[in-house]
Amino acid sequence: MTGYAVEVNEVHKRFGTVHALEGLTLKAHRGEIYGLLGPNGAGKSTLIRTIVGLLAPDSGSVTVLGHAMPDKNILARVGYMTQASALYDELTVFQNVAFFAGLMGCRDRDAIDAAIAFVDLAQRRDSRVATLSGGMRQRVSLASVMAHQPDVILLDEPTVGVDPQLRVQFWAHFRAMTERGITLIVSSHVMDEAERCDRLGFVRSGQLIAEGTAAALREQAGCDTVEEAFLVFAEQRGVSNNEH
Amino acid sequence: MSTNRTLILARRVVQQMMADRRTLALIVVVPVILLSFLGILIRAEPGKLVVGIVNDDQGVTLVGRAVNLGDRLAEVLGGFEEFEAEVMTASEADRRLQDGSADAVIMVGPDFTTQVTQTRHLALRVTFEGSNPMISDRLRTIFERVALQAANNFVLVASSPTASDLPELTATIDARYIHSGPEYDTLDYMAPALIGFLVFFFVFLLTCVSFLRERLAGTLERLQATPIRAHEIILGYMGGFLLFGLIQGAITLLFTVFVLDIHYAGNLLNIFVVEVLLVAVSVNLGIFLSTFAQNEFQVLQFVPLVVVSQGLLGGVIWQIEDMPRWLQPLSKLMPLTYANQALRDVMIKGESLLDVAGPLGAILLFAALVIMLSSRTAGRATI
Structure with a gap:
C-alpha cells in the first residue's frame, strides 16, 4: 500500500498506428484534486480509461489505491464520470443514481438522497432525466459517481458545455469532496480551471510534459498564466523532440 | 412553397442514404432474398x-x-x-x-x-x-x-x-x-408456432435496441467501470426481458386459447419452459447483433434477416418436410425451427418436456452459442 491514490508508471497504449500514451507516468496523492490539462486528442481520455481499467496498457502499470489495474473489485471504491453524461433517460434522477450506486455495492437510500442533495437536485429527485437540462444532467452524472462514497473519482471533462455559473458550483463540489478525503482526477482543456486544482499534469501527445502546482508551473515557465506555461513546456518538448 | 428548399432537402436525404452503404445494399438484396424464399416455398411440391x-x-x-x-x-x-x-x-x-x-x-x-x-x-x-x-x-x-x-x-x-x-x-x-381431432383447424396448427415467433421477435428487437442505446449513451462504458461482470450484465438483461417475454407469452397464449378458441392438448406450463429458453436465445442474439448496428435504423435491418427468414423457413407456416431438400439444412440452423417443433408437440400432441427433450436440447445449444458471443460483446464498450 503506497501513499498514492493513483499511480501510472511508464504506460504505453497504441491504437493501430496511433500512439495514444507514450510512457506516461503520473502520481496522484490522496485527497487532492489532480488536474489533467491538455488539448483535445492529447490522450487524457485514454489515460483516464486506462486508470479505470477499461483499457489495458500495452506496457507499464497502473495502480489504484494500491491495487494493480485492471481489477474489477477495486472499482467499487472508484467513481468514473464519462465525458458525455451517460444516464438512462427513461429513469428518474433517483433511479439513475440508485442504479449506479447499487452496482458499486451501495444500497443506502439516504446516501443516494444525500448525493442528489449534494448536487442541488433534491427538488428534481423524481423527475425523469430526459426532462432535465444539460447542466442538470451533468449534476446527476456527478451524483451517480459519488453516491457510493468512493475514494477516487475520475472525471473526464466534467465541465464541458457547462455554463460559467454551474462551473463554479461544480468546483465547489469538487473541493468539498476532497475535504472528505476523496481524490479527484479531473481532465480539462480549459486552462483557467487549472488554478482550482491542487496539482496539475500537462498532457501532450500521450506524454506528461510537466507536473506541479499551478503556481510552480507558471514560475518554472516564467509566465503569468497557466495557458502560457503550457505552451512554453509544449515548445520545449517540441524542440527536444527535434534534437534527437 | 419553394422548390429549391424541397430539392435541397431531397438531396440531403439522398446524400445520407448514399453514406449508409449497408442500408442501400439491404434495400436491394433483402427483397430479392425474401422473394426467392417465398417463391420456393409457395411453389414447392408438398412432401409425399x-x-x-x-x-x-x-x-x-x-x-x-x-x-x-x-x-x-x-x-x-x-x-x-x-x-x-x-x-x-x-x-x-x-x-x-x-x-x-x-x-x-x-x-x-x-x-x-x-x-x-x-x-x-x-x-x-x-x-x-x-x-x-x-x-x-x-x-x-x-x-x-x-x-x-x-x-x-x-x-x-x-x-x-x-x-x-x-x-x-x-x-x-x-x-x-391419434393427436388433435377433427375439430382442429389451421389456426390450431399455426398458433403454437406464432406464440414462439412473437416472443422471439419482440424480445430480440427490444434487447437489440436497448443494448445499442446502452452503448451509444455511454452507459455501457460506465457499467464496465463498475464491478459488474459481463456475464452478470447478460444475466441481468435476460432476467429483465424474461419477465416481459413471459407476460407477452402468457397474454398471447390466453388470447389464442380463450378468445380465438384454439385447442390444446398439453400442459400449458410446458409452453413457458420452451419460452424461457427461447427468450434466452433472443436476448443474447439481440445483445450480440447490436454490435453490428450503429443506430436504431440499422437494428431494423436485422428484422428481415433474422426474424422474417426464421418465420419463412422455421416451419411457422410451411412445413420443413415440404421444403426443397437443399433448403432444409438452413431450417436446421434456426432456433425457431426447434421451438416450433417443441411447442407443437406440447400443444397438439400433448407431449411432456421429456418427449421434446431433443428440440429443447437444440434450443439450449443455440442459447449456449449466443451467450458465448454476447458475453464478448457485453465486455466491450466500443466496437
Whole structure:
C-alpha cells in the first residue's frame, strides 16, 4: 500500500498506428484534486480509461489505491464520470443514481438522497432525466459517481458545455469532496480551471510534459498564466523532440 | 412553397442514404432474398404423404362373382398422386401412426364387403396421425371422394346389367385421431408456432435496441467501470426481458386459447419452459447483433434477416418436410425451427418436456452459442 491514490508508471497504449500514451507516468496523492490539462486528442481520455481499467496498457502499470489495474473489485471504491453524461433517460434522477450506486455495492437510500442533495437536485429527485437540462444532467452524472462514497473519482471533462455559473458550483463540489478525503482526477482543456486544482499534469501527445502546482508551473515557465506555461513546456518538448 | 428548399432537402436525404452503404445494399438484396424464399416455398411440391391400408377384407360372392371391396379400395388409393398408399399389417400401422411416418391408416375389417352389401352403406374407418390438422383435412377430403367412388363402383360390379332400380350406396368416414381431432383447424396448427415467433421477435428487437442505446449513451462504458461482470450484465438483461417475454407469452397464449378458441392438448406450463429458453436465445442474439448496428435504423435491418427468414423457413407456416431438400439444412440452423417443433408437440400432441427433450436440447445449444458471443460483446464498450 503506497501513499498514492493513483499511480501510472511508464504506460504505453497504441491504437493501430496511433500512439495514444507514450510512457506516461503520473502520481496522484490522496485527497487532492489532480488536474489533467491538455488539448483535445492529447490522450487524457485514454489515460483516464486506462486508470479505470477499461483499457489495458500495452506496457507499464497502473495502480489504484494500491491495487494493480485492471481489477474489477477495486472499482467499487472508484467513481468514473464519462465525458458525455451517460444516464438512462427513461429513469428518474433517483433511479439513475440508485442504479449506479447499487452496482458499486451501495444500497443506502439516504446516501443516494444525500448525493442528489449534494448536487442541488433534491427538488428534481423524481423527475425523469430526459426532462432535465444539460447542466442538470451533468449534476446527476456527478451524483451517480459519488453516491457510493468512493475514494477516487475520475472525471473526464466534467465541465464541458457547462455554463460559467454551474462551473463554479461544480468546483465547489469538487473541493468539498476532497475535504472528505476523496481524490479527484479531473481532465480539462480549459486552462483557467487549472488554478482550482491542487496539482496539475500537462498532457501532450500521450506524454506528461510537466507536473506541479499551478503556481510552480507558471514560475518554472516564467509566465503569468497557466495557458502560457503550457505552451512554453509544449515548445520545449517540441524542440527536444527535434534534437534527437 | 419553394422548390429549391424541397430539392435541397431531397438531396440531403439522398446524400445520407448514399453514406449508409449497408442500408442501400439491404434495400436491394433483402427483397430479392425474401422473394426467392417465398417463391420456393409457395411453389414447392408438398412432401409425399403416406397412407396405410390394413386390408383384412374376406370379400363376398355376388351373382356368382367374387367381390372384394377392400382390394378395390386399395387399388383406387394407389392411383393418387397426393399420397403414397402402402398396404400394411395392423401392428405395423399402429407403430407408424405413433412414430408419425404414416399420416393416416385406413382399416378394412374382414367383413367389410359383407357389411356394405347388407347395409348398403360404406363406412370407411380411418385413423389420422393428426399432428398437422391441415394434412388430416386434406386427406379426409380425398378419402370422402374415394369412399364414394368405391361405393359407386361396387354398385356397378354387384348389380346385374338389367337391374336399374338399385339404390345408390352412401358413404361416410369414420375417423379417429391419434393427436388433435377433427375439430382442429389451421389456426390450431399455426398458433403454437406464432406464440414462439412473437416472443422471439419482440424480445430480440427490444434487447437489440436497448443494448445499442446502452452503448451509444455511454452507459455501457460506465457499467464496465463498475464491478459488474459481463456475464452478470447478460444475466441481468435476460432476467429483465424474461419477465416481459413471459407476460407477452402468457397474454398471447390466453388470447389464442380463450378468445380465438384454439385447442390444446398439453400442459400449458410446458409452453413457458420452451419460452424461457427461447427468450434466452433472443436476448443474447439481440445483445450480440447490436454490435453490428450503429443506430436504431440499422437494428431494423436485422428484422428481415433474422426474424422474417426464421418465420419463412422455421416451419411457422410451411412445413420443413415440404421444403426443397437443399433448403432444409438452413431450417436446421434456426432456433425457431426447434421451438416450433417443441411447442407443437406440447400443444397438439400433448407431449411432456421429456418427449421434446431433443428440440429443447437444440434450443439450449443455440442459447449456449449466443451467450458465448454476447458475453464478448457485453465486455466491450466500443466496437
